[in-house]
Amino acid sequence: MEELRDNSKKESLRRSRARYEEREREKRSKRKHIVLMEKTFLQWNETKSRGGFETSDELAESLLAMFITQTPVKSAESAHGTRDMEMFPVTSSTPFHRKKDIHLHSSTAVDPPSENGSSPTVSGIHSLHEECATVELEEQTLVNQGLDANISYTHVATSEWFDEEEEEEEEYETAYEADSDYEPESEFQPEITFHEGPLPKDIDVIGAEEEVLGELPPQQPDEPCEAFTRSGLHAKVTPAQAAETNFCIVSLSRLKSLCKEVRSSCKCGKDLDVEITPSGTSVHVKWVCSDGHVTSWCGQETLQRSHVGDMKLASAIVMTGNNFNKVSLLARFMSLNMISSSTFYAHQRKYIAPTIEKKWEEVQATVLSKHKEGRIVLCGDGRNDSPGFCARYLTYILMAHDTKDVVDVQVVEKRETGGKSPLMELEGLKRGLHKLEQEGVQIDELVTDAHPSITRYMREKRPTIRHSWDVWHAGKNLGKKLTKAAGKVSTCALLYWVRHVVFHFWWCAETCGRSSRAFLAKWRGLTHHVTDKHEWVSGLDEGTVTCSHEELPEREEWLQAGSPPHRALVELCYEKRFLSNIERYVTFRHTSTIESLNNHILMYASKRYSFGYRAFRARNFMAVIDYQAHKDRPYKKDANGEKKHQIRWSKHARQYVAVGVKEAKTYPYLREMMEEIFIMRANDPLPLSSPIEMLETDPRRIRPRLETAMPLPNVQEILERRRSRFAV
Incomplete structure (x- = not known):
């Protein structure tokens, strides 16, 4: 029935x-x-x-x-x-x-x-x-x-x-x-x-002042917005107003209760039913009576048919270094309505990434204008986007050694070096130097780690630029070698001296006065000092040399001359390759600030997530913009005017250390960038999901896919080709 x-x-x-x-x-x-x-x-x-x-x-x-x-x-x-x-x-x-x-x-x-x-x-x-x-x-x-x-x-x-x-x-x-x-x-x-x-x-x-096609005249940025869409559902705002919009979380049940209290009956006298429909981060409310009279209201302002909250959320995810999947999961656990992944990636592709790129160009132009007058000492270092040697991207940073300003950032993808990751660091350096030469920056000295390809390139192609090696990396590698040499039972006494040997290396580079002979004379004294002998013959026609320190107390850690730990130390100190490159350390340059910046980039582009080319560039630029805006922050002061410190455990030093506490970040660029994103959306005549032209530097122009140039097979073909070991 x-x-x-x-x-x-x-x-x-x-x-x-x-x-x-x-x-x-x-x-x-x-x-x-x-x-x-x-x-x-x-x-x-x-x-x-x-x-x-x-x-x-x-x-x-x-x-x-x-x-x-x-x-x-x-x-x-x-x-x-x-x-x-x-x-x-x-x-x-x-x-x-x-x-x-x-x-x-x-x-x-x-x-x-x-x-x-x-x-x-x-x-x-x-x-x-x-x-x-x-x-x-x-x-x-x-x-x-x-x-x-x-x-x-x-x-x-x-x-x-x-x-x-x-x-x-x-x-x-x-x-x-x-x-x-x-x-x-x-x-x-x-x-x-x-x-x-x-x-x-x-x-x-x-009104006769309205246009024939029903559109209101465009609002000026400084004028208050009172325009609505033709349906009357959405209130339009200017980019400046959109950037200043504030939000809060309201439950749907409380909102529905409020709507019933505000409008309980229709103009015709009949009762109204309230319908609430979430839309992205916003909500649409509809009052309907039995005669079909409908009144609508939207919980957010719109800009070019996009909810302001949707655009702000997508922008904040990228500009704070968050991951969309994690934020979406957080919203799911909270039962909080969220924008879709397609909406987020469309905003990132069309407005957020171009805005960040434009802001970095402005910051870079300001930095380069400061360094065009004289010659500059540059520090350079590369950072892979993943642990190990299977990296897809490399970020190469060039920084002014004295002012710690980032002068250039280059992002290299594996396809641009023929699929070979070890070649990406040299490619990033080449692009950075070429960019600075075009801008008229005169480079006096370049400081890098002991990368063989970079060393050869600078020796053969850039002989006019002095190439120095970073003492931070050199000291770090020296400490690793000493720790490895002290790993045996017969040489375990050397472990105490590892930290002191690294400090002695830094002291030699700092006090040698750019003289290789002075560096070598100080360095050779190390093998005598560890045996409790503080006066020796240098062997460099300088006669007798003594240690520069004051009288030391008795120690049990002194090494016996000719013992296995002492022979291991002498072997490392007089290594042929190390002594032949002493000239590269006498200027006492280091790239530790770049290493700190590389660690800061992890906040915006984690090595545990995969990003597209333009998104990865934008996140790296965002990290550099953040660093450049806050690198000169002052330290906090206590009631007595002394610098505040915070106690932290150093995993490297294996002890507690005191770290200065700086003032909180203010992010002065955030308001300007957010408004620029809304301006780009307001001036875009196309829909949000329309495709955009690929960048000239996009690696997909070389090959559509990273792994291979072969076309994608059919899914059915892959399943038929695969054989499981559990299949009978």
Whole structure:
């Protein structure tokens, strides 16, 4: 019985739908129309802007004059010169959400023409809020048919991108992914249609200062925003207002309760039902009465059809170094409505990453202007995006040694070096030096680690630049070698001296006065000092040399000359390769600040996550912008004016250390960058999910995929080829 009842209901609905469609076809068949070509509309649009029309009446009058005479109107004066012809009401509309139209009627006469044939007078603009199906018409050439007195109004139908809901953006994204050759039209594609029919009655009068197509004049950045979308659902804001918008979390149950208290009954006197629909980070509220009267409200302002909260959340995720998947999981655990991944990546691709790149260019230009006057000492070091030697990206940073300013950042991808990760560091250095030479920066000295390829490149290709090695890396490697040598039972006594030997190396480089002989004389004294002998013959024609320290207390850690630990120390101190490169350490340069910055980049681009090329660049630039803005922060002071310290455990030193505490970060660039993101969105005529052009430096131009140039196989082929060891 229930099945028969359902079938009967479906049949009844089918018959009702058929009758409705038949009535609509009859209505459309009675309409006569003329479709103008796109170039006609563009010509009229150009005439509008050049003519300087101030009211909708002038636009309507000019439009009818152009169509009736089939002659473009060149100015507002020529439009008013056609007063002798009979004018007809004009209706203009723009397709609304889900293919619905809101009609705006611009009429030169409220009443039809009089019987004596006199022309009606201009009486204002009228608005009819009526929903009707969009009429799809094929493009034709302008039919040479004059408009007679029976035509009562003209309908101007235009089309534009208007994806009010997030679901439409996802449908567009799905369509684009399914068809890689599909691209949206980048220009406005209007159709202008003349309709024959009676003038609608009971239409509301709207202000004559509004444009014919129903759009309000653009808001200036400093003007308060009082504009709404055509549906009245969303309030529009300027980029500056969007950047200052604040948010809070409200439960849906409390919001629904508030909405019921605010509006409990309709204007017609009947009770209202409240419907709440989450949309991204916002919410849409709808009041509906039994007679079908609907009132809508949105919980957030919009900018170019995007919720302000959605854009702010996507921007904050990138600019704070967070990961979208983790933030989305947090929102899921909180039962907090969240933007979709497609919306986030669209914002990141189109607005956030370009804004960060632009900001870094400004910061870099400011830094380079400080260092163009004299010669500069540069420190350089590379950072891989993953542990080990399977890195996909490398970030190479060039920093001024004295001021600690970052002068250049280069991101190299494995495809740019033929798929070989060890070559990326040299490639990053080459690009950085070339960039600085183009900017007119004179390099006096370059400090790097002991990378063999870089050393050879600087010796053969850049002989005019002095190439020094970093004493921080040298001391670190020396400590590793000593620790390894002290790993045996016979040499374990050497372990005590590892830290002291590293400090002695730093002291030799700092006090040698850029003299290799002085460095070597101090360094050789180390092998005598550890045996409790503080006076020796240098062997460099300098006679007897003594230690520079004061008298030391007795120690049990002194090594016996000729013992296994002492021989191991002598072997390391007099290593041939180490002694041949003493010249590279005498300037006492180090890149420890870059190492600290590399650790800071982990906050924005973790080595445990994979990023696309442009997203990885943007996150690295964001880390450098953060460092550059806060590197000179002062230390906090206590009540006595002394610098505050914080106790921390040093895993490297294996002891507690005191670290100075700096003032909190202020992020002065955040407000400007957030507003720039909103400005880019406001000036973008295309939808959020539209594709963008690939960067010139994008590695996908070399090869579509990182792993191989082979085309992607079918999933079924992979499954058929795979054999499980558990299969019988």
